[in-house]
Amino acid sequence: MTDDPEAYGDLAARHVSLRRVLQLFAPYRARIAGVVTLMVLSSAIGLAGPFLLRAIIDVALPQQDLALLVWLAGGMIAAALASAGIGALQIVLSTRIGQAILHDLRVRLYAHLQTLSLRFFTGTRTGEVQSRIAGDIAGLQSLMTETANELGRSLSAVVMTAVAIVLLDWRLALFVLLIVPVTVLISARVARLREALTYQQQARAADMSAAVEQTLSAPGIILARTMGRGSFLTQHFARISRDLAQLEVRSHTAGEWQWSLIGFSLATLPALTLLAGGILMQTGNPASIGTLVAMIALQEQLLWPFEQLLEVGRDTRKTRALFARIFEYLDKPVEITERVDAITIPRAEMRGEVALDHVRFAYSEGHGPAVQDVSLTIPAGSHVAIVGPTGSGKTTLGYLLARLYDVDGGAISFDGVDLRDLSFETLSQMLGVVSQEPYLLNASVAENLRFARPEASMDQLIEAAKVAQIHDHIAALPEGYETLVGEGGSRFSGGEKQRLALARTILRDPPILLLDEATSALDTRTERAMSQALDGLSKGRTTITIAHRLSTIREADLIVVMQRGRVVETGSHASLAAKGGVYAGLLAGA
Incomplete structure (x- = not known):
């Protein structure tokens, strides 16, 4: 097992391109467009809250206008309710799409393997084939359901919130938007490292699957018992399991310090915003208290989807390693083919x-x-x-x-x-x-x-x-x-x-x-x-x-x-x- 995970990343890149992955989604374009519309609508409705909050602080409360306060508060509640309802519907629809795509991929891989010649199967471990169909595609479950859903929802929320922040006060918006490129670069570095480690993880998981397939079958048990090799097989399995455990730890902890830096940067935004607001008060065009509160509320509304977006980018790079292993089998040439004008004899x-x-x-x-x-x-x-x-x-x-x-x-x-x-x-x-x-x-x-x-x-x-x-x-x-x-x-x-x-x-x-x-x-x-x-x-x-x-x-x-x-x-x-x-x-x- 190599200590240079990036070598595995190069292999993954050879088999996977974004266009190839997106082709899996092509048959569901219409339904995906519907889900995206719901995501944008949910994000747009959710943006009404901070603006209504600014109106409450700057207008309704100072003027002690109870009727206006009731309408504004009711609007915030209605916006939250509508956003939650649309979000729930969007999750249901996107989950169905994700499972349909996984089903298509499983069947496509199985059907392709059925067309390969005996040469492929005599040179491939049974556990390896099972690992690609079951383990690797199962590893894409979160990408096709939760991750894809979070990607769309977070992306629409980030874009809509960024627009709202600029409209609210472009000067304060600079403190938010200037920090984004730095966090994206750090996240991309962590994602590359974890992608490479994931490829190694799945390869070692396939080794484990093959070991179980070969040694825990009835013929395998008979061989081990009659040869007195049970302890040797256990030690061999333990080595594979230990390697897999170490890779799991590395995969989940790689780049954690860099990731903590991102969290720290995002957490300081409210303090920087208040500091910027104080500086603006020394100028002739200060921001109102309501604007500062609304800005912080929008930042809070931005931070969660932005963090989710960075995590999705990191997790998506990890799943590219799974796609690499699946596409590696799909790219195996079919040696035994049926001709288009094949002869049929009754x-x-x-x-x-x-x-x-x-x-x-x-x-x-x-x-x-x-x-x-x-x-x-x-x-x-x-x-x-x-x-x-x-x-x-x-x-x-x-x-x-x-x-x-x-x-x-x-x-x-x-x-x-x-x-x-x-x-x-x-x-x-x-x-x-x-x-x-x-x-x-x-x-x-x-x-x-x-x-x-x-x-x-x-x-x-x-x-x-x-x-x-x-x-x-x-x-x-x-x-x-x-x-x-x-x-x-x-x-x-x-x-x-x-x-x-x-x-x-x-x-x-x-x-x-x-x-x-x-x-x-x-x-x-x-x-x-x-x-x-x-x-x-x-x-x-x-x-x-x-x-x-x-x-x-x-x-x-x-x-x-x-x-x-x-x-x-x-x-x-x-x-x-x-x-x-x-x-x-x-x-x-x-």
Whole structure:
């Protein structure tokens, strides 16, 4: 953690400009204009009080005019009441606008993250993503509601009061207005420092979120307990928490002496005004007692909104660091895009033919290709197995088939159409994927299955579960298909989770089925039963199996053997076993 917070401020400045922030408010221009009108009206009405006060002191009281006194006092009360009522309405409206803008920003960020390729998520901590969506946007709550409201109200009050002070007595007004530039400069300095510290705070808060996400999950607890590393993790968390606490202290106390100087300067204004009034009495054009009292009343009326305005400026600079972190994610380029003229294939016309033409892909520059020069034709309705040692590129090929990454060279096509030309909806209907690490939502079994097909009936859920050999287990549960699966499917075993994931994919009924180690967590008996079910399911459907366990793919129409990103052998089980090559070596080591 650097001791030079201003370096973080430079990063924030690169991502945030005032125009970019104001663009968030653009859809609400009409409503914002209404709120601003209410602010100005409230401030204008509030200014009537000091002028009525001057009239009471200089006219009504000296002349002992009770009727005039009643009217003037009543006017002060009416002005205060109207100002308070309008102010309350303005707060309600501005709060609604602020929450609407935050809602738009949250949804925009979430939607953008949904469009990023798998490359972004494999290189980013889950806790970091959650911190940006939840923590950083939550940190803008005060800006979008209280701070924005105070900014408008204080700004209008300061401007209107400054005008009134000048109209009251321009000579006395000089003592007020000359002190403003000094206080603004001091406030700007404090704001820059706190902005930089806020960026560090949020970065460290993201570290904490990631630590909690990784170590306080069920797998994290199991790892810590079995490795005896609980105390180490606690110490690591304590270091992060200590850094965050120190940053919180620095953020709230940075520039406090300068800020106290501002408070002192503003507090001396009434004394300076009275001193100036005394000096003017020695001239031929003195200020009246009523003018002095009204001037001090206006100063009091000015000091609070002016202090609020300075604080808003300081807090707004702090929140720019939050905007910087949010915009940093919004600026992430979308690698996987749908073309404007994307091709849509009706479900009834999908055949399931797959072709790879000299496909090449590398995860990053400077690293060797994970897949290189792979060409393969998979006829519709056939069963193709892809095997190879660890790191041979099998799973990467699966990612490319699902278009979780785009190929760097060559092309992959379904039914003769390049994946990059297909609409996202068509691609999701054509290909169903069951991975070696199935993901289940923390919801009921039925909700997890219907994630693939929301309109599916209960009979359809049961039919898919039976094919995946999981129905009997679900039916035996006390709540059946309404049973909650737990976080990450924690209430089910690895094999049960894989069968639930398979049932979910079967429910979608894709013409192409990609099984990436989908039976790796099944016992031999269940694997045999599900293999038989899949044989029936695979009729008329293209099945691509990525497997380590070679016993599951002996009956495949074609076995593709990969090594170091290349296809090195193809053929049936019998021919490859007799060949004595890489596949035979895998069989010998199985």
